[in-house]
Amino acid sequence: MTASAREFQKGIRAGSSPYLVLELRRAHLVEEAFEQITKKHADLKKPLKVAFVDVGEEGMDQGGVTKEFFQIMVEKVFDSQFGLFKELEEGRCWWFEGVLDGSSHVELSKKEVRIRLIEYELVGILVGLALYNGVILGVRFPSVVYRKLLGWEIGLDSFIESFPALGHGLEQMLTWSDGDVYDVFMREFEISYEHLGQITTIPLVPDGQDIAVTNENREAYVQAYVDHYVHEHIQQEFVAFQRGFEKICGGEALKLLRPEELELLLCGNSDLDMHDLEASSLYDDGYSPNHTLIKEFWEIVHEDMTPEQHKQLLVFVTGSDRVPIRGLKDLMFVIQRNGPDSERLPTALTCFSRLLLPEYADKQKMKERLVTAIENSTGFGLV
The missing domain is CATH 3.30.2410.10 (Hect, E3 ligase catalytic domain)
Structure with a gap:
């Protein structure tokens, strides 16, 4: 049988299959998974079946292999070396590696930016596929990610829950009563980000580097800080991730969930009895x-x-x-x-x-x- 005939036969089988079938080689798992997910866009809401085809493992997937697929994908995609997410020491969570808002010394071409956003969208699809197929993911996001996915507001309380050290520092500034906060905290309307060992500081408002944080404007500073950190800094990355997630799990039913319920559906229960x-x-x-x-x-x-x-x-x-x-x-x-x-x-x-x-x-x-x-x-x- 010629190569073109084999491809035709394979396409016919895929079109008539009641499943989304991913046939993958372990040595090229991430790139092949993303490539096939992209090509099989019309099948994404079919039940998922996975086969590893390069190590003599062909056979029937009754759910266990699909679990292993997600586990391996999570380990690779959420590794800091992949460059999309960074691990936060507090809470052992993964947060978006924001480099597209000018807060990093890294310069990316338009092509590199486009590829990066496609990768975030594919990760969103991956997370959506796990939820859609009832597979618990071994990855944790800060709680603000679930609030953002559901369209909930993010205030200081939820910011503290997700980023305790930063959040408690901002809370302490708000509640400081022993004189003017600038004398103690020495802050201007700026925010700093670290990427690959280098720190970049950008203003939160026009000429923010020249505006001191005082008792009178500290509430505006805290609000601007939180908004920038959880929204503006990662806006392009999160929008791409959310777009991918909602291709699988979008709709009004999602809005019925609370953030903690969505987290439980994705991450499962951590207690092993x-x-x-x-x-x-x-x-x-x-x-x-x-x-x-x-x-x-x-x-x-x-x-x-x-x-x-x-x-x-x-x-x-x-x-x-x-x-x-x-x-x-x-x-x-x-x-x-x-x-x-x-x-x-x-x-x-x-x-x-x-x-x-x-x-x-x-x-x-x-x-x-x-x-x-x-x-x-x-x-x-x-x-």
């Missing part, structure tokens, strides 16, 4: 809740594993360490017997949230084998 997981787990091929090995398995989980290892176990079996909104009791988790005692490591079918556990001869051996598997789990599972 492994007892809930035990209570809801299912068993197969000879295992049961009363089987000696299963009892020892849960003793290892509850007594010997660290919280980080709990997350690794969830990633190993389900493809994600994020918890459904109502907790681990809503998570599918199946432990299946995988033959008699052996030296093999446990394996997992992430697409079915199924742990394949050999019937090890003793508890210590199971612990060693299990920990080794979950701490080296990248790429495990079946598509």
Whole structure:
């Protein structure tokens, strides 16, 4: 079959498919995902199916591979080296890397600006796809992002919640009563941003560098500071991100949510109650809740594993360490017997949230084998 015939056949299959299918190579995941999302714009509101096609993982995606896809995409796209977002030490959140408003020494050509905004839009689509397909993302934004997506106002209280150090400094300036604030804070109507180790200071109002912040005008200064930081500084980037997000999740239904509810839908519950997981787990091929090995398995989980290892176990079996909104009791988790005692490591079918556990001869051996598997789990599972 010629290349053109193969492309024609592939196009026919895609057009008649009830799914949005992404066929990706792990080595080129981000660029291929963004390229296919762009080409398959008409299919974005179909249920998502993902296949990794370069490492012998072809097969059926029952949800686990899709979770892994989002997890890997988040790790790559939200890495500071990708250049779109920066990690805030306070709250371990990701915030927009604003460089398009003149507050950075970095100069971009019109083509580079256009590409950058397309990338923000594609990230917005990615976040929207996760929400649309019910996949919990392992990424956190400051709460003001959810307020902006819903069109809510942002005051000092929500600014403090998102950026505590900056916010409390502004609050202290507003409540200062021991003389004039300029004598203590020495501020003008300016704002400073740091990018790649260099600081740029720009005025908040015309000739702001010559206007001192006093008791009389400090409220106007705080309002201007907050507006610039959460709106003007990242306006182009956020508009592109929101445009992508709303291509998937726009509409009146979104406006019914509160910011904290939208955050919960995207980020899930961060509390890992492994007892809930035990209570809801299912068993197969000879295992049961009363089987000696299963009892020892849960003793290892509850007594010997660290919280980080709990997350690794969830990633190993389900493809994600994020918890459904109502907790681990809503998570599918199946432990299946995988033959008699052996030296093999446990394996997992992430697409079915199924742990394949050999019937090890003793508890210590199971612990060693299990920990080794979950701490080296990248790429495990079946598509």
